Amino acid sequence: MITYSFIGSDKNAGKTTVLNFVYRQLNHSKSDETDICITSIGINGESIDNYERKEKPTIQVQKGSYFITAGEHLAGKAGNYITCCSFCGPGFLKTYVLGKALLDFFLIIEGPNDKTGLIKLKQKLAIVLKNSICLIDGSIDRQFIGHPDVSDYILFSLLITERREQQQKTADLILALSLQLCSVEQRVGINQYKENESKSILLAADGSLLYHGINIPFMDKELKQICHKNRKECCILYLNGAFGNSLHQFLAPMRKLDVVLDNFTLYQNITTGVQQRRVFSPRLFLYHAVPVKKIFLKQENWNSQFRPSVEVPVHNLFRDDPYEIGI
């Protein structure tokens, strides 16, 4: 069982279109032995109809494929699906149902909104649907999507505009995607102190622990104080929380620091909204690398020649030959 997670740089980056496209293509081209399953992290915000303020399905589940959604969305869908198993009780805030579609029908997809719930669900899927591909409608704001326990591959929708701020944001995202993995030594050092709730770990050059934080890093005053105190020393800072503007600016002058982000989704909006950006002196690494399988562009302009310089296939679903976009 492998998972493909779909994330978008912006609300209108075309993520849902890409998800629908990949889902349909997989259903048409899959072998008989492969099962396709679709779910989501929480409920997709775009599925709320702005006019009627009602939930509006954006996914038509295909006959023969599987889905995982909150039970409440299955009201009135009797006869359209078979129940394969349900997930409830400890670890789940709602009852989630794994169903198999008997017909094509529109359905609101809503999966667990937390890492623990998703991992539990993935473990069960690996047993129930051994040979399957699970598509997860994700969100870049839910940073656990970049964790390998959740996603095996990521399909990234990127909005390209002429707006300077948007271009900077895109450049940041591309940079985050191309960050190198941390060294084995760094990983071993971090692992010594890393726990489930770890949000930050500051290690000295000899591997000794200077700080272990469980609060959101950019709001953690103690972390900042200890980083400042050790600013002239060689240190490793592991972060498992949004690495945004304020923390970026704070750490920027620390030349001897190596920053290790848990995964690329933590690198957020670094260059936007800052008038005078400091040169970021620390070296940046990733703890987990989740391969981005494809990048899908949504371009607002016709003549933009922008193509991100990354080693993954880049497509424009709206402009390229759709039959050339293999999954």
Add this chain to the structure above:
Amino acid sequence: MKLEFENGLIDSDIYKELGFEGFLALFQREIPMVGHTILKPMERQSALEHFQRLIQLDSQIRVHQADLAALVQQGARLPSLEAVLPFFRDGVLEPYHLFELGQFVSEELDLRALEISFPLPTAGEICRTLTQILRKYTTRDYSNLIFSTEEEAVQKSITLLNQQLQKALKQVEKEIFQQTGLKMVYPFSREIGKDDEKLKSVKACSYLQISEGKEFLTLDFVPDDAIIRIVTEKSKREKEWNNLMACKLETLNSELKEHYEAFSDYYQCRSKRLFDYILLETKEQHQLCFPKLHPTPLFKLEKGVLPSLRKINPGSYNPLTLEIKNGVSLLYGANMTGKTTVLKTVFFHLMCVKVGLPIPADSLTLSFPNQLGLRLKSSGKTQTGLSGFGEELQFFCREDVSPSFYMVDELFHSTDPVSGVELSQAFCEEYADSESLYFFTSHYPEVLNSPNVAFFRMKDIPESGEIENLEEFLQKVPFEVEPITADKLKGSLKSGKQSIRVALHFPLSDSLKQKLRKKLDG
């Protein structure tokens, strides 16, 4: 299952200090039906019934040599129906609820087979009834509804129409390609430049609709009449299908609904029984015991353990054996001989009994604690705004609902020694004839004159042999309580100076130790 005390039942500092978290974790299991359980203080009668039921079940399991682990394991297969029951009650169960209900009754019947000699007090017939109804409407594994011939025909027609639609759409994709050279996949739109060479043929293509943007054109599919006809027919059939399914569900729900009350009672009963199995299994696994509730005021503990303390030093840990009666009991002893630990151990066991848990002891016979209070040495808390002395007085302001248990460490050491003695004497006199059990530790020799008070002391370290260091000293602390008369205790306190001896085992400076030795020599 995760156990937690009801909010406010126990002071958070005492909770941590006495290691309740670790003890409650012993009961943790992955059992969907018994999720987060809040432990609430019991009343005497319900505690009596609770422990009687557990003791009886324990004995039945032993007599019939039932496999407790297998019972818990099978219980873990039962799905939680907490979210299903409201739908059941309102007669609006959906197919996935039926699946969960089916899973429950099927696993439940297997569980009943394991407990045939000690069945649930509620009749299990309800599970068979539900199985029969579910079998009538759902497939064998409860995953799907059973469709009639008429329903199957509608379902097939929808599938057929869908196939026709897919074929027609493929044809449209092909026509578009032939007419314009553009490869498109339904229903995804396509963007082309305003000066695209294919624009002329795109405009001429009846399958495409053009929307003009600022810099490019967006092309969308336009269904032809044949496709519209298929879609219309398909949605008509889908509507029919949904109506048929809604009718089927309504009939099924009305048939099930009348059994809701009986099933809900049964479910609650099962939930309680599973909880009992967990208590029994934990009791077995960790050599715990159930208390014997006594009608008259008493506390008799045999080898009671404070698990958090035993964990630190399992080799030298000495369990507590103690018997106290109603009225006042005063415990004396040198520093570091374990007086406070005695209070903590007693409180730990009392709290477990109060919430219905088995206890880490060989045996415990006691009158059920209506109320329970422990005051350890503290210097006042910011929450109450009172000093340590103020808090100590407030501790005694509660209404005594006998038999209750009240314990104070170092009674009235929170004030000056002269007042402390006077206050201790007055309080001991006041509670000496109470039906409740007041258990205090003290250092005041003057209180030994109080009438009708039971005295205890911590056994001293045997004086023979030299003790090299603090570690050795701690190993030799007997941690035993012995009853003693006031006269004997007076004698030992006068000839005492135990605390000075204890101080000598700490790594103090040589000059200081010399001074202490001089004090000891008189």
